[in-house]
Amino acid sequence: MAKKKNSFSGSLGFVLAAAGSAVGVGNIWRFPYLCAKDGGGLFLLVYLVLVVTFGFVLLTTDVAIGRRTKENALRAFGTLHPKWKFVGYLTFLVPMLIMTYYSVIGGWITKYFFEYLTTSGRDVAEDGYFTSFITEKNAPLIFTGIFLALTIWVVYRGVEKGIEKFSCFIMPGLILLVIGIAIFSLTLSYTDADGTVRTGIQGFLVYVRPDFTGLTVKGFLEVLLDAMSQLFFSLSVSMGIMVTYGSYVKDEIDLNKATNQIEFFDTGVALLSGMMIIPAVFVFLGRDGMASGPSLTFISLPKVFQAMGGAGHIVGLAFFLMLGFAALTSCVSVMETLVANCMEVFGKTRKQMCVMVGSYSLLTAVLICLGYNVLYFELKLPNGSTGQLLDVMDYISNSFLMPIISFLTSILIGWVVGPKWIVEEVEKNGEHFSRAGMYSFLIRYIVPAVMLVLFLVSTGFINML
Numbered sequence: 001m002a003k004k005k006n007s008f009s010g011s012l013g014f015v016l017a018a019a020g021s022a023v024g025v026g027n028i029w030r031f032p033y034l035c036a037k038d039g040g041g042l043f044l045l046v047y048l049v050l051v052v053t054f055g056f057v058l059l060t061t062d063v064a065i066g067r068r069t070k071e072n073a074l075r076a077f078g079t080l081h082p083k084w085k086f087v088g089y090l091t092f093l094v095p096m097l098i099m100t101y102y103s104v105i106g107g108w109i110t111k112y113f114f115e116y117l118t119t120s121g122r123d124v125a126e127d128g129y130f131t132s133f134i135t136e137k138n139a140p141l142i143f144t145g146i147f148l149a150l151t152i153w154v155v156y157r158g159v160e161k162g163i164e165k166f167s168c169f170i171m172p173g174l175i176l177l178v179i180g181i182a183i184f185s186l187t188l189s190y191t192d193a194d195g196t197v198r199t200g201i202q203g204f205l206v207y208v209r210p211d212f213t214g215l216t217v218k219g220f221l222e223v224l225l226d227a228m229s230q231l232f233f234s235l236s237v238s239m240g241i242m243v244t245y246g247s248y249v250k251d252e253i254d255l256n257k258a259t260n261q262i263e264f265f266d267t268g269v270a271l272l273s274g275m276m277i278i279p280a281v282f283v284f285l286g287r288d289g290m291a292s293g294p295s296l297t298f299i300s301l302p303k304v305f306q307a308m309g310g311a312g313h314i315v316g317l318a319f320f321l322m323l324g325f326a327a328l329t330s331c332v333s334v335m336e337t338l339v340a341n342c343m344e345v346f347g348k349t350r351k352q353m354c355v356m357v358g359s360y361s362l363l364t365a366v367l368i369c370l371g372y373n374v375l376y377f378e379l380k381l382p383n384g385s386t387g388q389l390l391d392v393m394d395y396i397s398n399s400f401l402m403p404i405i406s407f408l409t410s411i412l413i414g415w416v417v418g419p420k421w422i423v424e425e426v427e428k429n430g431e432h433f434s435r436a437g438m439y440s441f442l443i444r445y446i447v448p449a450v451m452l453v454l455f456l457v458s459t460g461f462i463n464m465l
């Protein structure tokens with residue numbers, strides 16, 4: 001098999017780059033709000049069980065497919081089995097769809113970062129600020145353009161000099177910022193107009209204590225589904241990204257250890273983000289504030305920073321810087337996957353493909369931005385929610401394609417090629433794959449069954465929720 005020209009320099013470079021892809025807005029913004037919505041500790045518990053079972057299986061599968069075939073997803077599935085080539089094409093669609101909107105969210109974060117950098121941050125805490133910003137015609141386009149330019153620059157510099165170097169410098173900074181803000185959150189306290197005192201420690205207990213009050217079977221299933229879809233998105237699995245990154249991993253690296261470290265990193269940042277956000281929102285906005293859902297980051301948090309007084313300005317700046325870092329390394333992984341696949345298929349240089357994929361990304365991002373003004377519409381989605389352009393892309397990629405891809409991949413590995421194919425790759429250098437038995441069982445029986453149910457529920461075929 002031809003050896004790839006591109007590779008990460010070593011295990012640390014790979015772990016940090018893959019963690020850079022995994023740690024993104026999903027960890028910092030989505031995880032805490034799902035946690036607040038789904039009964040705190042209960043969601044945590046379910047999520048942790050899923051990470052060490054499903055998360056571990058899906059991540060190991062993707063990375064091992066990449067390293068063993070040394071190919072990108074578009075070709076890797078065909079190499080595994082010629083009749084299963086179509087899974088590679090399906091997989092390629094996910095980063096294509098995610099690319100359309102991820103840089104737009106990156107643009108919003110960039111805008112908030114600039115606001116905290118250049119002003120006191122009072123305006124962003126005003127009611128209606130976020131909506132008026134995203135519905136504006138020019139500003140979102142400009143900030144999306146800045147974020148996209150940074151992404152293209154990192155990808156253009158290549159695997160080792162761009163992605164790896166950049167992740168090795170950004171990821172430790174991100175960790176320090178999350179830990180710092182999380183500790184600060186625990187020290188907060190606030191006295192309401194009616195004299196009620198709320199402290200960060202109380203907020204922390206709300207976060208970690210499982211809330212079983214009024215829990216029904218249906219309610220539990222909802223928590224399970226939320227945790228499952230969060231897991232996919234958070235680990236960047238089943239979308240070809242980890243296959244591409246796996247193809248850059250040298251043969252001598254211990255895959256089992258590296259995937260464990262990536263999972264640890266991703267879950268650690270998610271847990272710390274909950275610890276940073278939930279107590280702070282609880283202290284300043286009370287329990288009701290915690291139910292604010294997706295608007296938490298751009299609407300509720302600025303209010304929290306404002307309520308903190310002087311320190312809030314610095315915390316807000318640090319927060320949006322960290323979120324920007326997280327979003328950038330994730331967006332880089334999406335673009336790298338597109339560029340790497342296209343380089344392989346068209347046989348062109350990285351530079352040419354950066355221009356091509358960059359233009360595609362810019363064009364589609366403009367459409368997504370216009371989705372909030374000129375192209376505004378509201379569509380009812382099969383999972384019951386309503387949304388406009390960005391939500392439609394998110395729905396097709398995360399709720400529709402990802403469960404199908406995981407289902408097909410688990411059938412291919414579990415039943416057609418056999419789990420041994422993956423186990424052999426993990427144990428290539430004589431390492432011991434401690435959870436090989438569990439891996440084989442899950443990929444053959446549990447993953448396909450659960451993915452099918454997840455797919456049927458999120459597409460509305462099973463109307464359980």
Ligand code: PHE
Nearest residue numbers: 022024025026027233234330
């Ligand atoms: N894993 C990233 C997060 O948690 C999101 C992401 C999804 C990144 C898809 C790349 C591709 O936010």
